[in-house]
Amino acid sequence: MEKSKEKGLKLTPQRMVLFHILSEDDRHMTADEIYQKARAEHPMLSPATVYRNMEQLVEAGLLSHLDLGGPSTRYDTNLDDHHHFVCEKCGKVMDVYLKDIRYELDPEKSDLSDVRIDSSQLYLHGVCGECG
Amino acid sequence: MEKSKEKGLKLTPQRMVLFHILSEDDRHMTADEIYQKARAEHPMLSPATVYRNMEQLVEAGLLSHLDLGGPSTRYDTNLDDHHHFVCEKCGKVMDVYLKDIRYELDPEKSDLSDVRIDSSQLYLHGVCGECG
DNA sequence: TAGCATATAAGAATAATTATCACTTGATAA
DNA sequence: TTATCAAGTGATAATTATTCTTATATGCTA
Numbered sequence: 584m585e586k587s588k589e590k591g592l593k594l595t596p597q598r599m600v601l602f603h604i605l606s607e608d609d610r611h612m613t614a615d616e617i618y619q620k621a622r623a624e625h626p627m628l629s630p631a632t633v634y635r636n637m638e639q640l641v642e643a644g645l646l647s648h649l650d651l652g653g654p655s656t657r658y659d660t661n662l663d664d665h666h667h668f669v670c671e672k673c674g675k676v677m678d679v680y681l682k683d684i685r686y687e688l689d690p691e692k693s694d695l696s697d698v699r700i701d702s703s704q705l706y707l708h709g710v711c712g713e714c715g
Numbered sequence: 716m717e718k719s720k721e722k723g724l725k726l727t728p729q730r731m732v733l734f735h736i737l738s739e740d741d742r743h744m745t746a747d748e749i750y751q752k753a754r755a756e757h758p759m760l761s762p763a764t765v766y767r768n769m770e771q772l773v774e775a776g777l778l779s780h781l782d783l784g785g786p787s788t789r790y791d792t793n794l795d796d797h798h799h800f801v802c803e804k805c806g807k808v809m810d811v812y813l814k815d816i817r818y819e820l821d822p823e824k825s826d827l828s829d830v831r832i833d834s835s836q837l838y839l840h841g842v843c844g845e846c847g
Numbered sequence: 848t849a850g851c852a853t854a855t856a857a858g859a860a861t862a863a864t865t866a867t868c869a870c871t872t873g874a875t876a877a
Numbered sequence: 878t879t880a881t882c883a884a885g886t887g888a889t890a891a892t893t894a895t896t897c898t899t900a901t902a903t904g905c906t907a
């Protein structure tokens with residue numbers, strides 16, 4: 584029986600708290616926002632633990648990074664294939680599901696014949712209904 | 716003769732250095748990378764000056780932010796309508812020009828009828844020829 | 848050339864994140 | 878149960894990225 588090399592992620596109280604917060608679906612949070620929420624449930628918890636765990640969860644494929652322009656990395660609990668709309672005024676982020684996305688390279692200006700594309704992310708920028 | 720409210724950006728030696736570096740077309744640099752290069756030409760220059768000027772140039776519409784995943788904001792001197800490919804291995808960024816991009820919303824999952832979309836940015840992730 | 852708004856260097860300050868380390872704990876084996 | 882040990886943790890220092898402060902300097906325009 585071969586022992587897999589995967590890290591055994593232990594189920595600790597701190598992680599339970601993080602799972603709980605993440606499951607409450609307040610998506611697109613920064614590590615610090617998560618930390619602020621988490622310490623309410625678990626006051627001893629340190630920021631390092633949150634940062635550490637968030638990255639581990641990304642490595643484990645349970646979360647993904649969300650790279651909006653701001654200073655802090657955000658985490659996305661939604662692993663479905665989806666894209667994002669960002670309101671330039673209030674900063675709100677909305678998930679965008681597409682049935683189809685297609686694009687045609689401009690062959691005179693771009694040559695991607697020797698690259699392998701694994702994924703694509705579309706970011707739509709604009710103004711949301713409330714701010715509009 | 717009405718005086719426009721636009722800031723009169725003075726042409727200082729420091730800005731000359733920045734323009735020079737930016738014109739050398741090493742695109743997608745972080746403010747710190749620009750600072751490191753700039754101080755070679757102008758050793759007295761301070762980081763604050765670089766950060767300040769980069770933001771002013773963005774406000775003036777001469778540069779744009781580029782939000783890749785990393786910790787630092789990058790600046791893009793290419794103001795043409797274009798998109799980006801990011802190599803997951805070496806981090807290299809390539810400009811991608813599209814003749815056409817179109818996407819179809821999944822109407823059951825996404826409703827963008829009340830938002831105004833001003834721009835869209837497509838990020839392609841994968842592995843470049845050299846790393847592949 | 849004076850006057851002033853803008854710009855600057857230097858360094859302190861802040862925010863976000865990561866590293867270090869001594870101690871603790873969950874999972875598994877005994 | 879208990880022992881074992883890799884994995885996890887909190888506290889804190891350190892780092893990185895960026896912004897602020899302030900006293901001084903300098904382009905531009907009248």
